[in-house]
Amino acid sequence: MIQWLAALASALLGSMGLGGGSVLIIYLSAFVGMEQMRAQGINLVFFIPVALLSLVIHTKNKLVSWRTAALALVGGLPGVFAGYYLAQWLGSELLSKFFGGFLLLIAVRTFYQSFQRPKESPQNTGSGEQGPRRGGLQ
Numbered sequence: 001m002i003q004w005l006a007a008l009a010s011a012l013l014g015s016m017g018l019g020g021g022s023v024l025i026i027y028l029s030a031f032v033g034m035e036q037m038r039a040q041g042i043n044l045v046f047f048i049p050v051a052l053l054s055l056v057i058h059t060k061n062k063l064v065s066w067r068t069a070a071l072a073l074v075g076g077l078p079g080v081f082a083g084y085y086l087a088q089w090l091g092s093e094l095l096s097k098f099f100g101g102f103l104l105l106i107a108v109r110t111f112y113q114s115f116q117r118p119k120e121s122p123q124n125t126g127s128g129e130q131g132p133r134r135g136g137l138q
Helices: 002-015 020-031 036-060 067-092 092-113
Strands: none
Touching: 020 036, 020 067, 020 092, 036 092, 067 092
């Protein structure tokens, strides 16, 4: 029964912009009792195949900027190692609290932004129409 509730919550939250990986980490740590670091590792195992498939599809549709990807890789790789060592240093309990606080801040920000009027962009001015409003996590 709890697995069905987790699936329903994942679908609902995913439709509002919260990634399924965040829900998976919450489920594994809060309901299964798994340590935060292990839950994050399992989340990565699920993420990698989806990311690779997305990369193939986006490349096929010519939506990948390889120059931008290379710049992100140069900055991201040192960040991965720094984040890994920081997570080890913080420990699972403190890491869980930071993760929960981060999700709470994102929720408050998203809630606050839902009441803001969209800013006019140069392509929207003069026509009287506003472009589609983006929701969820940016």
